[in-house]
Amino acid sequence: MPVWVRVAIRRPGGSEEVAASAKVNTGFTIGPLPFVRLPRALAERLGFDVEGSPLLPGIADAAGRSLPVRQLGPVEIRIVVPDKETSWTRAIAIYTGAPSVLLNDVLTEELRVVPERPASGLWRFSDEGLEGLRRSAEPEYYR
Amino acid sequence: MPEEAREREEIRFYADTMEGELPPEVVEELKKLLEESRDAGVGEGGH
Numbered sequence: 001m002p003v004w005v006r007v008a009i010r011r012p013g014g015s016e017e018v019a020a021s022a023k024v025n026t027g028f029t030i031g032p033l034p035f036v037r038l039p040r041a042l043a044e045r046l047g048f049d050v051e052g053s054p055l056l057p058g059i060a061d062a063a064g065r066s067l068p069v070r071q072l073g074p075v076e077i078r079i080v081v082p083d084k085e086t087s088w089t090r091a092i093a094i095y096t097g098a099p100s101v102l103l104n105d106v107l108t109e110e111l112r113v114v115p116e117r118p119a120s121g122l123w124r125f126s127d128e129g130l131e132g133l134r135r136s137a138e139p140e141y142y143r
Numbered sequence: 144m145p146e147e148a149r150e151r152e153e154i155r156f157y158a159d160t161m162e163g164e165l166p167p168e169v170v171e172e173l174k175k176l177l178e179e180s181r182d183a184g185v186g187e188g189g190h
Contacts, residue, residue, distance in 0.1 A: 012180035027160035029171050033177075037161075059163035071173075074180035090177045094163055102159060 001121040004136040005113060006080040007101065009036070011046050011073070012090070018042050019080065021140040022101035024108050024115050024123070030059055034091035034107035039099045039115055039142035048072040050095050070095040079111050081134070083127070086111075097142045 003024040010017040020042060028035070043050050053070040061067050072093040078086045089110045103111070112126040119137030165173070 025159050027162070030161060031165040033165075033170065034172055056163075057169065058165050059161050061158040062160040064163070067161060069161070074176050076180075077175070081187045090180055092173050092176065096158065097159070098158065104161075136188065 001136060001139075002118055003113070003121055003123045004139050005103075006137045007077050007103075007111075008080050009038075009042070009075050009077045009093075010088075012076055013060075014047065016046055016074075018045055020101045021137040022103050023139070024103050024113060026105045026108065026115070027062070028102055028104040029106075030056075030104060032106065034089070034110050035104040036075060036091045036093050036107055037097055037098060037100075037102040037104075038072065038076065039095050039101065040095065040097075041142040042101065043072055043093065043095050046093075048077065048093065048095070053095065056094065060095065067096060076143040077107070077111070079113065079125075099143050100139070 003019045005024065007020065007022045008017055008019050027091045040050055050070060053072050056069045056071045059067050059069045072095055074090055075093045076088040077091055091107045113123055114126050115123050116130065116133050122133040123136065124133050
C-alpha cells in the first residue's frame with residue numbers, strides 16, 4: 001500500500017474546510033510547484049467550478065500521452081494527525097476526473113512528509129526519527 | 144466509442160503519474176496565484 005495521509009483542505013479565506021485521505025505520489029511531478037489533485041466531490045464542496053476551470057497545458061501520463069488537467073485554483077492544505085500541530089501550506093488544486101486526493105512531489109516535501117517504507121505505507125514527518133513510523137490513513141475514493 | 148478512445152478515457156480517469164514542464168508564463172501565473180492567495184488566506188499558523 002502506498003502512503004496515505006489525512007489532510008484538511010480549504011480555500012484561502014474560505015469558510016469551508018474538507019477532511020480527506022490523500023495519496024502521496026512522487027511520480028506526480030509538474031514543474032516546480034505544489035499541486036493537489038481533487039476529486040469532483042471535494043472540488044465542488046470547496047466551491048470550485050470544475051467545468052469552467054481552464055486546462056493546464058503540457059501535462060502527460062507516464063507514457064507521454066497528453067492528459068486533460070483542469071486548474072481549479074489555490075488552496076491551503078495541512079496534514080492532520082492527532083499528536084502534532086501542523087501548519088497550512090498553499091498548493092494549486094487541479095482536477096483530472098480521478099476519484100482520489102493526490103499530493104505531488106513538491107507539496108509532499110512542503111508538508112514535510114517522508115514516505116519511509118512506501119510498500120508498507122509507513123511514513124514520518126521530516127523532523128522525526130525512524131523510531132515510531134506513522135501508519136498510513138485508510139484510502140478514500142470518491143466515485 | 145472506438146476502442147482507442149475508450150482506453151484514453153480509462154487512462155484519463157485513473158492516471159496517478161502525471162509529469163510535465165509547464166510553460167514559463169504558466170509557472171509565473173501560478174506562482175502569482177499562490178502569492179495572492181497568501182493575502183486572501185487566514186495565515187499559515189498551526190491549527
